[in-house]
Amino acid sequence: MNHDTIAIIGGGNLGKSIAQGLLKQHNPSQMYVTRTKVALLDDLKAIGVHTTSDNILAVQQSKILIFALKPYRIESVLKELAPYITENHLVISVISDFSIEQLKSCVSDTVQIVRAMPNTAAAIGESLTCLATKNASAANMSKAKLIFDSLGETIEIDESLMDAATVLGACGIAYVLRFIRAMIQGGIEIGFDAKTATKIASQTVKGASELLLQNGNHPEEEIDKVTTPKGCTIAGLNEMEHQGFSSSLIKGIKTSIETIQKD
Ligand SMILES: NC(=O)C1=CN([C@@H]2O[C@H](COP(=O)(O)OP(=O)(O)OC[C@H]3O[C@@H](n4cnc5c(N)ncnc54)[C@H](O)[C@@H]3O)[C@@H](O)[C@H]2O)C=CC1
Numbered sequence: 467m468n469h470d471t472i473a474i475i476g477g478g479n480l481g482k483s484i485a486q487g488l489l490k491q492h493n494p495s496q497m498y499v500t501r502t503k504v505a506l507l508d509d510l511k512a513i514g515v516h517t518t519s520d521n522i523l524a525v526q527q528s529k530i531l532i533f534a535l536k537p538y539r540i541e542s543v544l545k546e547l548a549p550y551i552t553e554n555h556l557v558i559s560v561i562s563d564f565s566i567e568q569l570k571s572c573v574s575d576t577v578q579i580v581r582a583m584p585n586t587a588a589a590i591g592e593s594l595t596c597l598a599t600k601n602a603s604a605a606n607m608s609k610a611k612l613i614f615d616s617l618g619e620t621i622e623i624d625e626s627l628m629d630a631a632t633v634l635g636a637c638g639i640a641y642v643l644r645f646i647r648a649m650i651q652g653g654i655e656i657g658f659d660a661k662t663a664t665k666i667a668s669q670t671v672k673g674a675s676e677l678l679l680q681n682g683n684h685p686e687e688e689i690d691k692v693t694t695p696k697g698c699t700i701a702g703l704n705e706m707e708h709q710g711f712s713s714s715l716i717k718g719i720k721t722s723i724e725t726i727q728k729d
């Protein structure tokens with residue numbers, strides 16, 4: 467449990483997910499969430515979170531600053547806030563495609579910075595967050611880890627892998643959801659109503675993930691247990707592969723990272 471006041475600068479899709487996840491343990495009166503259209507944070511305000519469009523106030527009242535703005539906004543916002551961000555703050559950025567070096571160039575040299583790449587499952591404590599730093603102390607890195615551990619699992623990586631973490635872990639939520647949607651559509655075609663198909667597909671995906679997470683097995687080892695010789699699973703799987711199933715996923719992942727790295 468973290469007792470420092472936390473400011474989330476940019477309470478949009480990800481910022482709000484982080485706030486919702488943190489609030490399962492964190493005192494709402496020790497949290498500031500900012501966004502331009504502050505009325506869109508009224509659900510958080512109703513439970514005691516300080517919501518405001520005043521980033522300077524949020525920075526002044528908080529120890530830990532989590533920046534969750536779009537990449538094209540961070541530079542101007544950080545430059546405006548720089549006089550108020552001190553060495554007593556810990557700056558955490560969940561912004562994709564904006565390096566620690568770029569963040570450092572906007573604030574004083576003494577400010578410690580951690581880059582974090584969580585995903586929207588933070589809202590329910592099921593994120594996977596990759597963390598990287600270049601200048602944060604071990605104590606501050608532990609602080610950052612504690613925050614993201616409370617939102618799921620964390621892995622420390624080298625910053626050079628942050629784009630890959632963005633794609634696999636953060637974009638990954640969307641890939642998996644599209645996979646589930648396709649399962650649902652197939653399920654409806656073979657006879658289930660949408661609600662039942664959604665339940666079966668979602669729980670099946672959860673079960674498949676848990677088999678890997680709990681047993682530590684390779685996916686193919688678990689697949690072998692399902693594919694009866696001459697059976698329906700292998701027939702369906704092979705047809706999916708003929709149609710480019712794995713290949714399309716791998717190509718999609720590579721296209722996502724190329725999109726980040728093209729500039
Ligand atoms: N959405 C996701 O699943 C993930 C997003 N990210 C990164 O997180 C960042 C935010 O992404 P989203 O939440 O999707 O975007 P978003 O657009 O939903 O959220 C950004 C928020 O910042 C607010 N904002 C804009 N200017 C502001 C200002 N001057 N002061 C305070 N708030 C301001 C906007 O009103 C908006 O609510 C991006 O850099 C993205 O790359 C990283 C991992 C996952």
Ligand SMILES: O=C(O)[C@@H]1CCC=N1
Nearest residue numbers: 562632633636637638
């Ligand atoms: O699509 C995006 O640009 C952001 C980064 C990771 C998830 N959403």
